[in-house]
Amino acid sequence: MKLVKSLLTASALSGLLMTASIAADADLIAKGDKIFNSKTKGNCFACHDVNGKKIDGPGSFGPKLVGLSYWDDKLLYDTIYDIYTARGLKISAMPAFGKTGWLDDAEIKAVVAYLKTIN
Numbered sequence: 001m002k003l004v005k006s007l008l009t010a011s012a013l014s015g016l017l018m019t020a021s022i023a024a025d026a027d028l029i030a031k032g033d034k035i036f037n038s039k040t041k042g043n044c045f046a047c048h049d050v051n052g053k054k055i056d057g058p059g060s061f062g063p064k065l066v067g068l069s070y071w072d073d074k075l076l077y078d079t080i081y082d083i084y085t086a087r088g089l090k091i092s093a094m095p096a097f098g099k100t101g102w103l104d105d106a107e108i109k110a111v112v113a114y115l116k117t118i119n
């Protein structure tokens with residue numbers, strides 16, 4: 001029983017670590033880029049312009065994304081998962097992508113990897 005418990009704790013901890021340090025590999029970044037710039041998935045490019053990148057959308061509804069490479073992975077994840085909770089907002093134009101199920105865990109992690117390339 002004790003062994004089972006410590007195994008469970010170990011896997012819960014490694015889950016947390018995974019979220020904290022999402023590997024920034026090229027495939028993941030490319031996947032995040034696709035989601036960011038897709039009308040059917042993130043649609044982020046409809047609302048956000050991106051510093052240093054050419055995006056093919058209006059990008060004019062939300063703030064221009066700048067310096068996200070300095071943000072903590074978890075803060076970025078939480079912002080996309082549910083900006084209301086992450087920011088304590090009552091209203092926002094930005095949908096809570098994770099909470100509503102528009103983006104799943106793996107998709108949000110890919111978007112985070114992409115956002116980490118924004119200076």
Ligand code: HEC
Binds near residue numbers: 043080092093097
């Ligand atoms: C319908 C418009 C809209 C869409 C779509 C949208 N956002 Fe936003 N986003 C906003 C607005 C507006 C804010 C500012 C928070 C607020 O005032 O509501 C924001 C804030 C943010 C922030 C914080 C920026 C900062 O500098 O504080 C990040 C990061 C972000 N959005 C990423 C994304 C990503 C990634 C996607 C796609 C998965 C996305 N947004 C889709 C409107 C949008």
